[in-house]
Amino acid sequence: MPNAAEEKTQPCPACGAEIRADARFVIWCASCDWNVDPAPEEEHNRLDRARRALARKHGEKLLAEMTDGENLRARRDAPSVLAYVIALAVHGVTVVLASAGAWCLLSGWGVPGMVLGGILLVAAWVLRPRPPGLPEDALVLHRTDAPELYALVDQVAQVVGTRGADLIAVDAEINASVMSYGLHGRRLLTLGVPLWETLTPQQRIALLGHELGHYSNGDTRHGLVVSTAYRSLTTWLYYFAPIARPSALDMVVNVLYVVPRLLVHGVLSLLDHLTLRATQRAEYLADREAARAASTEAAVGLMDRLLTTDSVAVTLRREANNAALTGPRNTRKADAGTDELWKRLAAHMASVPEHEYERQRRVGARRGHSVDSTHPPTHLRRTCLLSGAPTPAAVVTDGERENRIAAELADARSKVARRIAREGFDG
Numbered sequence: 107m108p109n110a111a112e113e114k115t116q117p118c119p120a121c122g123a124e125i126r127a128d129a130r131f132v133i134w135c136a137s138c139d140w141n142v143d144p145a146p147e148e149e150h151n152r153l154d155r156a157r158r159a160l161a162r163k164h165g166e167k168l169l170a171e172m173t174d175g176e177n178l179r180a181r182r183d184a185p186s187v188l189a190y191v192i193a194l195a196v197h198g199v200t201v202v203l204a205s206a207g208a209w210c211l212l213s214g215w216g217v218p219g220m221v222l223g224g225i226l227l228v229a230a231w232v233l234r235p236r237p238p239g240l241p242e243d244a245l246v247l248h249r250t251d252a253p254e255l256y257a258l259v260d261q262v263a264q265v266v267g268t269r270g271a272d273l274i275a276v277d278a279e280i281n282a283s284v285m286s287y288g289l290h291g292r293r294l295l296t297l298g299v300p301l302w303e304t305l306t307p308q309q310r311i312a313l314l315g316h317e318l319g320h321y322s323n324g325d326t327r328h329g330l331v332v333s334t335a336y337r338s339l340t341t342w343l344y345y346f347a348p349i350a351r352p353s354a355l356d357m358v359v360n361v362l363y364v365v366p367r368l369l370v371h372g373v374l375s376l377l378d379h380l381t382l383r384a385t386q387r388a389e390y391l392a393d394r395e396a397a398r399a400a401s402t403e404a405a406v407g408l409m410d411r412l413l414t415t416d417s418v419a420v421t422l423r424r425e426a427n428n429a430a431l432t433g434p435r436n437t438r439k440a441d442a443g444t445d446e447l448w449k450r451l452a453a454h455m456a457s458v459p460e461h462e463y464e465r466q467r468r469v470g471a472r473r474g475h476s477v478d479s480t481h482p483p484t485h486l487r488r489t490c491l492l493s494g495a496p497t498p499a500a501v502v503t504d505g506e507r508e509n510r511i512a513a514e515l516a517d518a519r520s521k522v523a524r525r526i527a528r529e530g531f532d533g
Contacts, residue, residue: 131462143469168386169486189380192373193335197235200338204230233341235334238287244275244296245518252514254507259295262314265500266395268322271295276302276518278526280415284317291330293321299515299522300418303448304411304455307503308404312396315501316408319395323388332381339377342370386482393487401499402491409488413466414458421454422447422531429527445516447523 115126118135127133134141203226210223240246249256252274260270271284272292279298287294295317302310346367349356397405425447471485481487503511 127461128459131459132465134465136461136464139468142465143472168383168390168482169490183384185380186384189332189377192377192380193332196335196338196373197331200230200233200235203227203233233338235331235338237289237291237330237334238285238337240273240287240294241275241277241296244277245521246273246275247514247518248273252511254510255514258311258501258503258507258511259314259318261501262311262399263318265399266315266319266322268318269293270318276515276522278522278531280418282313282317284320286330299448299519300422300451301411301415302515303452303519304418306404306407307508308400308499309408309411311499311501311503312400312404312408315396315399316392316405319392320388322395323391332377336374336377339370339374343367343374346370389481390487390490393491397491397497399499399501402496404499406488406491409484409491410463410467411455412484413463413470414455417458418451418455419531421451422526425450426526426530430530445520445523447526448519 113126114129114133115124116133117123118125118138118140120140121135121138123135123137125133125135132141132144134144207223207226207230210219210226213219213223215222247255255274256270259274263270271294273294275294275296276299277296278300279296280300281296281298282301283296285294285296286292295314297313301313305313346363348360348363348367352360393405393409396408467485467488470483
């Protein structure tokens with residue numbers, strides 16, 4: 107809780123209502139919304155702005171359908187089928203490039219045929235559909251390293267109707283995610299330590315329920331065919347990007363790249379339009395699974411935590427800056443105190459007053475805040491969770507289990523803390 111030095115009382119300049127606030131956070135008026143959103147919204151690139159506009163549009167429509175009780179389980183609607191067709195066409199271009207390259211090499215055209223064939227085969231190789239591999243900077247925990255954490259994940263997975271993760275990794279992101287990797291589609295669950303450490307035990311279960319819920323509900327965009335097509339199109343866009351500070355020859359190349367760049371950008375935007383509704387449907391359904399696993403209260407609490415990730419980032423940057431000031435002579439001392447970073451972060455987040463959460467909720471509603479440009483706005487997700495009867499928790503933990511999981515994560519927590527202390531935090 108804020109101490110007396112942090113509390114502040116003043117009249118609202120706009121309506122005169124009394125404002126009692128924590129001086130560590132924005133001072134605002136709950137009666138008239140004076141100063142509720144003092145910072146300008148960050149700029150996004152054109153594709154990101156279009157995605158956010160679509161996210162708001164689809165999010166509001168899907169919320170109405172969810173609260174009306176419509177069955178929104180994953181289904182192959184016309185947009186999803188068309189998205190698969192386009193994705194197959196993208197992969198078809200790769201097949202054509204590979205076939206043309208092989209034909210040039212075998213056609214007997216001599217050196218020109220060999221050069222052209224080689225170029226086409228290299229292009230096909232770069233654009234080939236391939237599932238992602240394991241992240242290079244993540245710290246992987248195997249079942250033998252964290253049996254209690256894996257057991258909790260398996261228990262949550264059983265509740266949401268899927269299987270658990272094949273691997274669990276931790277990193278320094280204020281996030282969590284699931285992905286399929288490798289040719290056999292193995293599952294990786296990645297937990298960002300900065301997010302995990304700010305959550306209550308039930309909110310952590312809600313987080314696991316949400317992430318694993320993506321597997322039980324389906325998501326066109328994250329299916330193998332469409333996701334690898336996205337990757338190929340993004341690669342094309344990278345190679346067709348205009349050359350910076352161009353020479354005369356580079357300017358000609360830039361002009362020649364305009365049409366193919368616009369074409370690739372158009373196909374990428376079309377895939378966004380076709381798959382965004384299914385992606386957002388999957389998010390709403392994953393939120394429901396989070397509530398089933400951990401309770402509606404915990405799932406809503408998780409939504410509130412996601413609204414305050416900026417505060418987490420500011421706290422971690424401050425901690426990293428303080429660690430940098432200790433200098434190389436005190437590196438051993440700084441390393442010894444890295445575990446204290448998580449205690450200070452958890453204490454800071456526990457002290458965030460309710461009026462700051464309310465301010466963030468109001469700002470989120472104004473801006474259409476979402477976790478990223480493909481998620482439904484957070485305030486709509488929160489509204490959806492609160493629209494029905496409260497759901498009790500199907501999975502609960504006790505103090506002993508929480509301590510065992512904390513012990514299994516202790517080494518990884520220390521490594522992530524040392525990374526933040528030595529390299530800074532850029533999340």
